[in-house]
Amino acid sequence: MSDARQAIEAARFAGAEQRAPKELRAAQEEIASAQRHLQAQQYSRARDDALEAKRRATIALSNAERVPKVPP
Numbered sequence: 001m002s003d004a005r006q007a008i009e010a011a012r013f014a015g016a017e018q019r020a021p022k023e024l025r026a027a028q029e030e031i032a033s034a035q036r037h038l039q040a041q042q043y044s045r046a047r048d049d050a051l052e053a054k055r056r057a058t059i060a061l062s063n064a065e066r067v068p069k070v071p072p
Helices: 002-013 021-039 043-066
Strands: none
Touching: 002 021, 002 043, 021 043
């Protein structure tokens, strides 16, 4: 789950909240689901959700880096 959290943070740092919000939100939802499964001792599901969170965060990062920054 640490890898997924780091990927989400990297996407956020790259501006995904503004430039890839849908993808970032999906990653955040997956990591929240992974945490719930972990607490329920459903380790396989937690792992699957964490991997999906990382995948989605990577997409968010990629999309955020492709979209030009809009000056304030």
